[in-house]
Amino acid sequence: MNLAEIERALRELRLSGIAETLSTRVMQAQASQEPFLETFAAMLQDELDRRRTRLMERRYKRSGLDEKVTLADFDWRFNPKLPRSACFELHTLKFIAEGANALIVGKPGTGKSHLAKAVAYQATLAGHDVRYLEADTEFGRYALGNATERGSLLKEWVQPDLLVLDDLFLARRISEHAAEVLQAIVHQRYKLRRSIVVTSNRVVQDWGKYLGDATMATTILDRLMHRCAMLEFEGKSYRLKEAAARIAISPEAS
Ligand SMILES: Nc1ncnc2c1ncn2[C@@H]1O[C@H](COP(=O)(O)OP(=O)(O)OP(=O)(O)O)[C@@H](O)[C@H]1O
Ligand SMILES: [Mg+2]
Numbered sequence: 606m607n608l609a610e611i612e613r614a615l616r617e618l619r620l621s622g623i624a625e626t627l628s629t630r631v632m633q634a635q636a637s638q639e640p641f642l643e644t645f646a647a648m649l650q651d652e653l654d655r656r657r658t659r660l661m662e663r664r665y666k667r668s669g670l671d672e673k674v675t676l677a678d679f680d681w682r683f684n685p686k687l688p689r690s691a692c693f694e695l696h697t698l699k700f701i702a703e704g705a706n707a708l709i710v711g712k713p714g715t716g717k718s719h720l721a722k723a724v725a726y727q728a729t730l731a732g733h734d735v736r737y738l739e740a741d742t743e744f745g746r747y748a749l750g751n752a753t754e755r756g757s758l759l760k761e762w763v764q765p766d767l768l769v770l771d772d773l774f775l776a777r778r779i780s781e782h783a784a785e786v787l788q789a790i791v792h793q794r795y796k797l798r799r800s801i802v803v804t805s806n807r808v809v810q811d812w813g814k815y816l817g818d819a820t821m822a823t824t825i826l827d828r829l830m831h832r833c834a835m836l837e838f839e840g841k842s843y844r845l846k847e848a849a850a851r852i853a854i855s856p857e858a859s
Contacts, residue, residue, distance in 0.1 A: 622655030623648045661730060668735040674722035684715055684840030691836050695724050695802075698731055701767050704798030705832040710805050714842025717804040718771050724802060725769045733766040740770040740803075744783035759786060763793045766800065773805040774815040784816045788825055795828040803829065 606614065608628065615624035626648070634644040665673070676696060681689055694700075695707055707724075709717045725737045738744075747758050762768055768790065779787070794801055809826055813819035 620652055622652035625655065626651045664729040664732070664734070665726070668725060668729050669737045670722060670725055670729070670735075672722065673726050674719055675726065676720070676723045679716065679719065679723075680843075683843060683846070684838070686839045687716065688836050688838075691834060692720055695720070695834060695836070696727055698724070698728055698733070700834060701728060701733060701800045703832065704800060705834065706800055706829055707802045707834040707836065708805075708809070708829065709803065709836045709838060710808060711836075711838025712840060712842070713806050714844040715838040715840045716843060717806070717838050720836075721769050721771055721802050721804045725767065728767050734764070735767045735769070736762060736765045737769040738762070738771065740773040740787075741775045741779065741783075744779055744786060747786050748780045748782035755782075755786070759789055759793075762786075762790050763797070763799070767802065768794065768799070769802045769804075771804050773803050774807040774812070775805075777807075777815050778817065779815060781817070784818065784821060787816070788821055791825045791828050795831070801829065 608631070612624050612627060615621070615627065630644055630648050630651070633639075633647075634641075676692070681687065700707060709720060711717060722737065725735050728735045743758075747755055750758060770787075770790075773787075791801065807815060812826065813822035816822045816825070
């Protein structure tokens with residue numbers, strides 16, 4: 606076989622990681638006269654690296670996250686009252702193994718969604734199956750679906766290791782169907798000991814009002830909070846800081 610034929614055979618065998626670096630590895634082996642096993646090991650590593658990267662990318666895509674958020678660029682000085690160590694504790698992902706939940710509640714623009722997305726992204730990197738939902742939008746979609754569509758959405762939201770419900774009750778009242786699916790998700794995941802992270806800028810005392818049913822709110826919160834990290838985000842909005850910075854640098858302002 607010549608090089609082109611070997612490359613074709615590698616692709617047929619779905620060894621695209623080896624195929625991609627083959628010509629470089631051949632040159633490297635010739636230049637350094639390294640033992641065959643060393644070259645072979647490097648080629649296998651190329652294949653493993655590529656498979657791991659693709660798997661991670663697939664997991665990220667399936668998660669529904671729209672950005673790869675991390676805590677690395679988070680400014681902890683901006684709102685000094687944030688529960689920093691609880692945030693990092695969550696970021697260790699131990700709560701997923703324990704089947705525990707997290708409830709992140711507090712003022713707008715303080716970084717609740719940022720934290721939830723960073724934890725969700727970290728979980729995809731750690732190999733967990735994750736679903737991130739902008740709660741109101743997805744529950745709205747659920748409410749509009751027919752029975753079959755609703756069934757498959759509910760299944761999709763019960764199955765993953767971690768479910769993130771971001772910005773719950775952003776639009777205050779949610780529809781009856783949305784409330785029902787929230788209850789179904791929480792009840793079923795509770796039984797299966799699968800973690801949920803919820804972010805909301807509405808205090809839990811008001812959830813009954815937004816669900817239109819106080820008893821339902823109690824049964825949901827009861828299960829959600831049974832094994833749960835409670836994080837309160839007090840402080841000022843980072844969005845306002847960013848908006849102020851934009852005004853300060855725009856020419857119209859000067
Ligand atoms: N301390 C911070 N350092 C850096 N960026 C921050 C910080 N706090 C918030 N942000 C950024 O500000 C924006 C708003 O934050 P985020 O969406 O997380 O707020 P939130 O608490 O979820 O607000 P809401 O209750 O309105 O949903 C995001 O782009 C986020 O990355
Ligand atoms: Mg948010």
